[in-house]
Amino acid sequence: MEKGYIHLYTGNGKGKTTAALGLAIRAIGAGNSVFIAQFVKGMHYSELDVLKRFPEITLKQYGLDCFIVNKPTQKDIDAAQIGWKETSAIIKQNRYDLVVLDEICIALYYHLIELHEVLDVLQKKTLSMEIVLTGRYAPKELIDKADLVTEMQEIKHYYNRGIEARKGIEY
Template sequence: MDKGQIQIYTGNGKGKTTAALGLSLRAVCAGKKVYFGQFIKGMEYSELKAANYLPNFEIHQFGRNCFIFNDPAKEDILAAGKGLKTVGDVLKNKSYDIVVLDELNVAIYYKLFSTEEVIRILEERAENIEVIITGRYAPQELIDMADLVTEMKEIKHYYRKGIQARKGIES
């Protein structure tokens, strides 16, 4: 790739992380290297095993063993800040073709770091790296900077019937 683009998958519908994982699979199968950084998430998700099956796929979590529903704890802020520094370094070092910043928008929403900090690391990235950003609440500044923005819209979801996350489908 000559010039990497910035893609955002946002909105209240299901499928943002799933779309990023699908793109990652396609990229790895095309011989590309993928770095998948998950913000806020620290729980056990099935995709954490992907590196065992996919060459050139690396995944790291920058969250605790819970999800933020109210005010973030100091530990949430520290974990996210460490993650942002890590992905900033990854974006500069040209070792990967694709870098996914999963739930980055939610981390910004909860003020774990600022939109300005994210824009800075995106502007400093190696030119050839494709960046995928996921999560609800994409800030307008990132939408304006992006080359592609897809909004997932919930029409109907079985969660509303009380069906919880299922292993291999949502977790």
């Protein structure tokens, strides 16, 4: 890629991570290398199984076995800090063509990572690296920084009828 851009997939609708993973698969189809950092996620999701089939994709989770419900614990904060330290180093070293920061907006929302640190790393990324950020509650500063912003808006969701998450669809 000659010039890499910054994508942001945000909003309260379903599909942010799915869109990022679809882009990751497209990127490896074009011969690119991909690093996916999942912040706030430590549970097993079905995409983890399929992504193991692609050696061009490296995926690391920097979260616990459950999603933050009310207030983050020190363990949540520590996991995110470790993840950000590793991921920001990977971005600075220019080791991958595409880097996905999955749920980074949630990590920012819960103050697990400082916004100024993320903006600083994005500012210093190499010209050719493509970066995708996902998650609800994207701060205005990230929206302003991104080259492409897509908001997933929930219009209707079966969760509201009591339907629980289904393997292969939601996880």
